[in-house]
Amino acid sequence: MTRDGGLVLGGMVFYPGGEHVTSWRLPGSEPDAYLDVEYYVRFAQTLERGGFATLFIADELYVWDRFASGIDHAVNIRTEPFTLLGALSQRTEHIGLAATVSTTYNEPYHVARKLASIDHLSEGRAAWNLVTSASDEEAWNFGRDANLDHAVRYRRGAEFVDVVQGLWDSWDDDAFLYDQESGYFAKRDGLHVLDHEGEFFRVRGPLNIARPPQAHPVLFQAGASEAGRALAGAKAEGVFTLWQDDLADAQALYADYKRRAVEHGRDASSMLILPAVSPVIGDTEADALRQLDEIEELTPDRVSLDLLSHYLQTDLSDRPLDAPFEHVFDETAINQSKSVYESIRRIAAEATTLREVYRTILRRRFLPGTPEQIADWLTERYAQDAADGYMLAFSSIPVSVDRFVDQVVPELERRGVYDRAYRGDTLREHLGLARPASRYDGSAAVPAPATVDQEASA
Numbered sequence: 493m494t495r496d497g498g499l500v501l502g503g504m505v506f507y508p509g510g511e512h513v514t515s516w517r518l519p520g521s522e523p524d525a526y527l528d529v530e531y532y533v534r535f536a537q538t539l540e541r542g543g544f545a546t547l548f549i550a551d552e553l554y555v556w557d558r559f560a561s562g563i564d565h566a567v568n569i570r571t572e573p574f575t576l577l578g579a580l581s582q583r584t585e586h587i588g589l590a591a592t593v594s595t596t597y598n599e600p601y602h603v604a605r606k607l608a609s610i611d612h613l614s615e616g617r618a619a620w621n622l623v624t625s626a627s628d629e630e631a632w633n634f635g636r637d638a639n640l641d642h643a644v645r646y647r648r649g650a651e652f653v654d655v656v657q658g659l660w661d662s663w664d665d666d667a668f669l670y671d672q673e674s675g676y677f678a679k680r681d682g683l684h685v686l687d688h689e690g691e692f693f694r695v696r697g698p699l700n701i702a703r704p705p706q707a708h709p710v711l712f713q714a715g716a717s718e719a720g721r722a723l724a725g726a727k728a729e730g731v732f733t734l735w736q737d738d739l740a741d742a743q744a745l746y747a748d749y750k751r752r753a754v755e756h757g758r759d760a761s762s763m764l765i766l767p768a769v770s771p772v773i774g775d776t777e778a779d780a781l782r783q784l785d786e787i788e789e790l791t792p793d794r795v796s797l798d799l800l801s802h803y804l805q806t807d808l809s810d811r812p813l814d815a816p817f818e819h820v821f822d823e824t825a826i827n828q829s830k831s832v833y834e835s836i837r838r839i840a841a842e843a844t845t846l847r848e849v850y851r852t853i854l855r856r857r858f859l860p861g862t863p864e865q866i867a868d869w870l871t872e873r874y875a876q877d878a879a880d881g882y883m884l885a886f887s888s889i890p891v892s893v894d895r896f897v898d899q900v901v902p903e904l905e906r907r908g909v910y911d912r913a914y915r916g917d918t919l920r921e922h923l924g925l926a927r928p929a930s931r932y933d934g935s936a937a938v939p940a941p942a943t944v945d946q947e948a949s950a
């Protein structure tokens with residue numbers, strides 16, 4: 493189903509240098525600028541020049557020091573996303589500002605405030621990517637010995653969204669009078685107390701900020717497991733999926749998420765499916781493949797092996813990378829990403845050595861080709877109900893960002909599937925997503941509690 497306004501593009505920063513832990517070594521990378529606001533301003537403004545709906549700052553809450561190679565070779569520094577989005581909100585005009593939020597290691601009241609603040613400061617451009625966090629290292633930074641169980645994390649995530657969205661409805665859109673003459677700042681019946689009590693959270697509310705311009709900043713999510721997809725079906729307005737090699741697989745995945753949304757009484761168009769894709773753009777196909785070799789060659793064998801150990805939660809460090817792949821798969825022993833584990837199981841069925849498995853994991857996320865080829869692939873998937881757009885996980889920043897905007901975006905426009913003009917004023921309007929009504933619309937306001945001073949002029 494093609495959309496009014498064409499396909500949607502988002503651009504992400506996973507590691508500050510690009511999609512891979514060693515992207516920082518690629519030609520044109522600027523690793524000493526990873527904490528420099530101008531680096532991100534350039535990123536954001538380039539995307540805005542290409543009409544990208546949103547940028548997205550990914551996040552994890554730990555240093556990858558499970559293996560020494562992670563400290564030696566991986567990018568382990570990143571700015572706190574909301575601080576960065578606050579800065580970017582003042583240096584951009586149209587682009588959405590999305591950041592990852594861990595629902596396992598945050599409190600909903602904090603998150604509701606931060607997102608509402610970014611939405612106000614950016615005049616309606618805030619968004620969040622809900623993650624449940626996968627690593628024990630993250631648990632150790634927040635008073636736990638191990639991460640919560642996968643299913644529990646997703647239950648907590650679902651309740652988290654309810655609380656955050658409920659808090660955003662604390663004040664009616666017209667609750668504030670700002671009437672200096674009468675002394676009335678707000679209307680008493682425009683305030684609602686959430687009084688949430690659930691399995692994980694007890695939150696009275698209300699939130700100490702006005703209802704956001706978008707009412708509810710846009711919610712993205714990337715859960716791929718059964719629990720992750722269930723949450724997406726209920727709540728997500730944009731889903732980041734993994735790129736599928738096969739068109740039929742991509743169509744099936746697309747249909748699965750849409751079906752889940754419809755089963756929740758939602759319109760299929762209220763959820764955008766955005767496969768994550770990392771184009772490697774060459775002057776020729778051979779040039780693109782050479783760049784892909786370079787990404788692989790710049791990753792030391794030790795890092796490749798340790799990444800495999802990480803995904804499999806099994807120590808392979810005494811094995812050479814060319815040793816046979818002999819892991820015995822047991823999903824019940826995995827509490828990190830179950831979907832990544834499952835995909836390795838499928839890859840391993842057709843590979844013999846550890847190196848081959850690692851190479852396939854690395855390469856399948858990249859799409860090497862000329863600008864015309866990449867535009868053709870993206871157009872085909874969009875036109876054939878396999879994507880509503882794409883989350884570009886740039887292979888290297890800033891080089892592949894510039895190339896995409898300068899060389900692939902015009903090709904998409906030529907094919908008539910993309911329009912870089914921004915529509916409306918807010919991210920929601922640009923994406924064609926309705927502004928949610930308040931849960932209190934049409935209902936009597938919850939009376940202000942007795943502890944509130946009832947005299948506005950007091």
Ligand SMILES: Cc1cc2nc3c(=O)[nH]c(=O)nc-3n(C[C@H](O)[C@H](O)[C@H](O)COP(=O)(O)O)c2cc1C
Pocket residue numbers: 549550551552592621622623624625626713714715716717718719720721732733734768828829830831832883885
């Ligand atoms: C495009 C994309 C971006 C993601 N960004 C983050 C992130 O910033 N932080 C994080 O902890 N996980 C991130 N993830 C991981 C997902 O949230 C999710 O855990 C993963 O896809 C596995 O799904 P599952 O938890 O349902 O098994 C991302 C995944 C994708 C595909």
